[in-house]
C-alpha cells in the first residue's frame with residue numbers, strides 16, 4: 001500500500017494572516033463609523049451602503065467570469081471596497097450613481113489592472129473621483145442633505161471655509177465635529193469612531209502606522225502655515241483634521257495596500273505629501289475636499305517613492321561583471 | 322503555541338526556538354549502537370574526510386585541503402538551526418566531554434586556533450568545561466542561521482552570492498563535534514539523534530542508526546500515516562518533504578515531523594497585495610515584494626540584478642508571513658536554480 005503524502009516547499013507553517021482576515025478586520029474597524037452614519041442619516045444610508053457592497057461583489061464576480069479567473073469574492077476585498085466607497089457618499093446618492101461608482105472601483109480601477117494587488121490607485125477613491133468630476137452637484141453636501149431635519153448646525157465645514165473664510169467655521173463646536181455632527185459622507189463624518197477604528201487597525205498591525213501618522217502631521221504643518229499667513233481666510237489644523245474625508249482618508253484610504261509604499265522613508269514622504277496636497281487643494285484648489293485628489297496623486301508617485309529602500313544586507317555594488 | 326505576537330502596532334511575529342531547560346528527556350533507542358574505533362588512531366583531515374558520511378552532520382573538510390579559501394574561525398553551533406527541534410541542545414548538555422575532545426582534535430587537524438561555540442543563553446552553565454570561546458545567540462529565529470551568526474556575533478557580513486566559507490568561517494553542529502570527539506575517545510557512533518515530532522505535536526528524542534528507514538520509526542511510535550499527511554525531514558521553516566516512507570534517516574536529519582492533514586496549509590497563487598509584511602520581517606531587508614513580482618514573471622536575471630536575489634539567506638520567514646500565501650522561498654530557490662542552469666549552459 002502506498003500512502004500519498006503531500007510534498008510541498010518549506011516553510012510548513014504560516015502565521016495565519018490571510019487576505020480574508022485582513023478584509024474582515026478592516027470592515028470590523030469601519031463598523032462603528034458606519035453605524036454612526038446610519039444613526040445620523042437613517043434608512044437611506046443603509047440603502048446606499050447595501051447597494052454599494054452588493055454591487056461591488058457582483059462586479060467582481062462578473063470580472064472573474066469575464067477573465068476566466070478563479071472566483072475571488074471570497075477574500076472580502078470587493079466587499080471592503082464597496083463599503084469604503086459607500087461610506088464616502090452622501091446618503092442621498094441615487095442608485096445609478098452607486099452602480100457606476102462600484103463599476104469603476106472594481107472593474108476599471110482594479111479588474112483591468114489584474115485584480116487584487118494590481119491596482120495603482122485606491123479603487124474607492126478612483127470611483128469617487130469619477131463621480132465627483134461627472135456629477136459635482138451630488139457632492140454638495142449642503143444641498144444634498146437639505147431635506148434632512150437636523151437639530152444642530154448641519155453644514156459641511158469645508159465648504160463653509162471655502163465660502164466664508166475661517167469665520168465660517170467659528171460656529172462649529174469641535175466636539176460636535178468629532179462625534180459627527182456635520183454634513184458629509186455616510187461613514188466619514190463621525191471622527192471619533194474613525195479614529196477608534198484606525199487605532200484598532202494600527203495596533204493589530206493591519207495598516208501601517210507610519211502612513212497615518214505622517215499624513216496627520218503633514219496636514220497639521222501645512223494648514224498651520226496657511227493659518228498663520230492669513231488667519232481670516234484659512235482654517236486651522238483642527239478643522240482640517242476633523243472635517244471632510246480627512247479621518248477616513250488617513251486611516252482607511254491612504255493606507256490601502258497596493259497603492260501605498262511599504263518602505264519606511266517612502267511611507268513618511270507619502271504621508272507628508274498626502275497631507276500637503278490635501279490642504280493645498282482645499283485652500284487654493286478648485287475642489288472643496290482635497291483628500292480624494294491628494295491621495296490619488298500620491299498613489300501615482302508611489303512606485304517611484306518605493307525605490308528609496310534600505311540597502312540589503314550583503315549587497316555588493318556592481319558585482320555583476 | 323508556535324506563535325507569539327508581540328509589540329503593539331509593529332506586529333512583529335517572534336518565532337522562538339525550543340529551549341531545552343530543566344529535566345533532560347530520555348532518548349528513545351530504536352536501533353544501532355557504537356563500535357570501537359580501531360582504524361583511525363590519528364584523526365587528521367584525510368581520516369575525518371574519509372569517514373565523514375558516518376559522522377552525524379556529515380561535515381565536509383574539503384575546504385581545508387583543496388581550496389584557496391582561508392578558514393580562520395571554526396564555529397560550533399550549540400543552538401538549533403530550526404524551530405521545534407532540541408537535538409543540538411541535548412547533545413551539548415550531555416556530551417560536553419566529547420565536544421571538548423572534538424575541539425582538540427579539530428584544532429590539531431585543521432590548524433585553526435580560533436574556535437567559537439555559539440549557544441543560547443540558558444545553556445551557558447553547561448559550557449564551562451569546553452575549551453572554546455563561548456558566544457551567546459538570541460533565541461529567536463533566524464538568528465542561528467550561519468549567515469546571521471556570522472553577521473550578528475562575529476561581525477562578518479557574508480556578501481551576496483558568497484558562502485560563509487568565503488569570509489573565513491567554518492560551521493559545525495555540536496553533535497558533529499561530539500561525534501568527532503567520540504572517535505578520538507575510541508567509539509564510533511552509528512546512530513543519529515533527532516527530534517521526532519508526532520501529529521499531536523509531542524516531541525521525543527530518538528536515537529536510530531543512520532540509514533534506518535523512516536517507517537520503522539513510525540511503526541515504533543504507532544503513527545498511522547494517511548493520504549495528504551505531510552512527512553518532513555528538518556524543521557518547519559527549512560525542512561524538506563519526504564514522499565516515501567522508505568526514505569532513511571540521514572546523517573544530517575535533525576528533526577522528523579509528521580504533520581496531520583488537518584494542519585497542512587497550502588500555498589496559493591494569489592498575486593502580491595503589497596502589504597509589506599515580508600519586508601518588515603526579512604532579516605536581510607530584501608525588497609521581497611518587488612522581487613516576487615519579477616520571479617513570478619520568470620525574470621530571474623532582473624531579480625538578481627535589481628532586487629538582490631542572492632542576498633537571501635533562505636530563512637523562509639517571508640513565506641511564513643505572506644498574506645497572499647505566496648511560496649516566496651520556493652520562488653527564490655527556483656530562481657537560483659534556474660540561473661545556475663543557465664550559467665552552466667553558457668560555459
Ligand code: SF4
Nearest residue numbers: 603633634636637639
Ligand atoms: S527567505 Fe525571505 S525573509 Fe528570509 S532572507 Fe530570503 S527573502 Fe528574506
Ligand code: SF4
Nearest residue numbers: 593594596597599643
Ligand atoms: S507578504 Fe506577500 S502579499 Fe505582502 S508584500 Fe510580501 S509578497 Fe506581497
